[in-house]
Amino acid sequence: MIRLSWFNVTSLTLGFAFLYLPMLLLIVYSFNESKLVTVWAGFSTKWYGELLTNDAYLDAAWVTIQVAVISSTIATVLGTMAALVLIRAGRFLGRTLFSGMIYAPLVMPEVITGLSLLLLFIGIGLDRGVFTIILAHTTFSMCYVSVVVSARLMSFDKSLEEAALDLGCSPLQAFRLVTLPIIAPSVISGWLLAFTLSLDDLVIASFTAGPSATTLPIKVWSSIRLGVSPEINALSTILIGIVAVGVIVASLISKHTMLRQLADENAAKRG
Amino acid sequence: MPEKTFEPWNDPTEKPLIEFKGVSKRFGSFTAIDNQTFDIYAKEFFALLGPSGCGKTTMMRMLAGFEAPTEGHILLGGQDMAPIPPNKRQVNMMFQSYALFPHLSVWENIAFGLKRDGKDKATIAARVDAMLKLTRLEKFSQRKPHQISGGQRQRVALARSLAKAPKLLLLDEPLGALDAKLRQETQFELMDIQEKTGTTFVIVTHDQEEAMTVASRVAVMDDGRIVQVDTPDRIYENPNSTYVADFIGDVTILEGRVTPVDGGFDLAFAEDQPAIYAKSSQHLASGQTAYLAIRPEKVSVTPEKPADRRNVIRGKILDIAYLGNLSTYHVALPGGQIIKAQTANTRRLANRPFTWEDEVWLSWTDTAAVLLER
Numbered sequence: 001m002i003r004l005s006w007f008n009v010t011s012l013t014l015g016f017a018f019l020y021l022p023m024l025l026l027i028v029y030s031f032n033e034s035k036l037v038t039v040w041a042g043f044s045t046k047w048y049g050e051l052l053t054n055d056a057y058l059d060a061a062w063v064t065i066q067v068a069v070i071s072s073t074i075a076t077v078l079g080t081m082a083a084l085v086l087i088r089a090g091r092f093l094g095r096t097l098f099s100g101m102i103y104a105p106l107v108m109p110e111v112i113t114g115l116s117l118l119l120l121f122i123g124i125g126l127d128r129g130v131f132t133i134i135l136a137h138t139t140f141s142m143c144y145v146s147v148v149v150s151a152r153l154m155s156f157d158k159s160l161e162e163a164a165l166d167l168g169c170s171p172l173q174a175f176r177l178v179t180l181p182i183i184a185p186s187v188i189s190g191w192l193l194a195f196t197l198s199l200d201d202l203v204i205a206s207f208t209a210g211p212s213a214t215t216l217p218i219k220v221w222s223s224i225r226l227g228v229s230p231e232i233n234a235l236s237t238i239l240i241g242i243v244a245v246g247v248i249v250a251s252l253i254s255k256h257t258m259l260r261q262l263a264d265e266n267a268a269k270r271g
Numbered sequence: 272m273p274e275k276t277f278e279p280w281n282d283p284t285e286k287p288l289i290e291f292k293g294v295s296k297r298f299g300s301f302t303a304i305d306n307q308t309f310d311i312y313a314k315e316f317f318a319l320l321g322p323s324g325c326g327k328t329t330m331m332r333m334l335a336g337f338e339a340p341t342e343g344h345i346l347l348g349g350q351d352m353a354p355i356p357p358n359k360r361q362v363n364m365m366f367q368s369y370a371l372f373p374h375l376s377v378w379e380n381i382a383f384g385l386k387r388d389g390k391d392k393a394t395i396a397a398r399v400d401a402m403l404k405l406t407r408l409e410k411f412s413q414r415k416p417h418q419i420s421g422g423q424r425q426r427v428a429l430a431r432s433l434a435k436a437p438k439l440l441l442l443d444e445p446l447g448a449l450d451a452k453l454r455q456e457t458q459f460e461l462m463d464i465q466e467k468t469g470t471t472f473v474i475v476t477h478d479q480e481e482a483m484t485v486a487s488r489v490a491v492m493d494d495g496r497i498v499q500v501d502t503p504d505r506i507y508e509n510p511n512s513t514y515v516a517d518f519i520g521d522v523t524i525l526e527g528r529v530t531p532v533d534g535g536f537d538l539a540f541a542e543d544q545p546a547i548y549a550k551s552s553q554h555l556a557s558g559q560t561a562y563l564a565i566r567p568e569k570v571s572v573t574p575e576k577p578a579d580r581r582n583v584i585r586g587k588i589l590d591i592a593y594l595g596n597l598s599t600y601h602v603a604l605p606g607g608q609i610i611k612a613q614t615a616n617t618r619r620l621a622n623r624p625f626t627w628e629d630e631v632w633l634s635w636t637d638t639a640a641v642l643l644e645r
Contacts, residue, residue, distance in 0.1 A: 157370065159366045159368050159370040160370045160372065162335075162337055162364075163364070163366055164372075164383075165356075165357045166358070166362075166363055166364050167384030167387060167431070167432075168358045168359075168384050169358055177383075181374045182372075264415065264417060
């Protein structure tokens, strides 16, 4: 073990405190008996119970999950297609414009994206609700997917596809049987990224959501304006828990696959 | 059946399997292949040999269907290949990177092409097993490509490309990723498999030794053109240009002016040296510039002046490259030219007669050297 100097210990503590103290506080106070957020009155799980009976939160959670699943799935399909065109189609007229336009939403202020979508939906007379949020989230998350997938495609050995063609595949079969299975991990991580982005988006969702549909971030934000309630602390704690479990599981899976690959390669070396 | 040498290119009644007719390929303003016409015959092991960037890979990719010729036609069995996409051609390719599908097992990799043809399960299984046996991979059929060694991967790639029993098999630098010893073994294996299956092989390589070992005919390429197509021995012994002579094996090239004398030419290559004589049936004008190419192993090194030879030159040993079985001497002439000579080390090193700075006599026979116009 490396012996830590006092300097290292201090900076480590400060760093962790900076990152996690607010969250820790939130988690602790979610178990507070008192209704007042800043006064500790003993341990209780009653806010969690109340959360489960609060239909407004449960509805918002359901809308959020629907939006996240559907929009990230559409974004993954569109983003993958865009990445394929960008990397594979070679130089075509308007390629630079196309790639610029795909990546523009990455740097576009969310307020502008949200506002323009709102104007569009009003313009074409589309009632705002779950559908419009899905459209909006698909729009901005597909560019993240295409960034992730095109990074993978750049290092993809094109001769694999040629080999598939050479062995009698049609171009579509070659994609389905060879390319897609090989780039699947990056497509999945693109989906996960889109899913997370949709899950915690507040700005664009609040522009495109209507009275019929509210997402969880909007609900939390609007409740805060009436004062922080311990219920929200409980809700946030659950969200932190879900995210933490997700991250840990994902990293364990990837570590497991890496170890297995290593073991396989060692086995191969031994013949 | 009488033993017959395999020389379909010398038989005018033989129909070629592949015909290149005035084929050019340009990428923008760059000409990769420049108006090439040549034939490849069935059951040949044909090597395209050249330095990188000479167009040999483009030639192969046109055969596979990944590139279309800008001009001219490629015929397979008399049929124009231009409208046929790669997946419909009876041509398979073994890729330089092997291009094994990493998500499929060795067995599934070999079965991949057969499955696309819609063959029934029993036929596929029988064919895959035959291929596994041919390439001695039975033990590894359930492994994934990353679980086997480089040499085994190379054999999987070969088995996969042979599984569909193509009319023509293309091999793109098939042994480039293997170490020297394994490469040699694999070369013989390739020849063996080619003979067993009777498939026509076209191999692309930059390794002249590899081309000479495996091929029935070698096409030496330079800058989008085939400079010479011939059997390995004729390429080596009768190169048609200094480019081919220099590319294949080791050679000393002397430039000079020729004068015709008794069935050959005298080449004056330096003012302070006697002319060198070479028998040649070439038609060269008197006083024309020509090149004399002489292989090092055809030059003898002796301490005394040999009496019975016409071509005798005196020089000083500049360098000795000891290769174990052979030693190559770089002998400098008084005029500065260097002539390479090679001797087999039939005796132990301690008995070597020459050392650095020794004055020696170089000599060769009248027919040892080749006179070239360019």
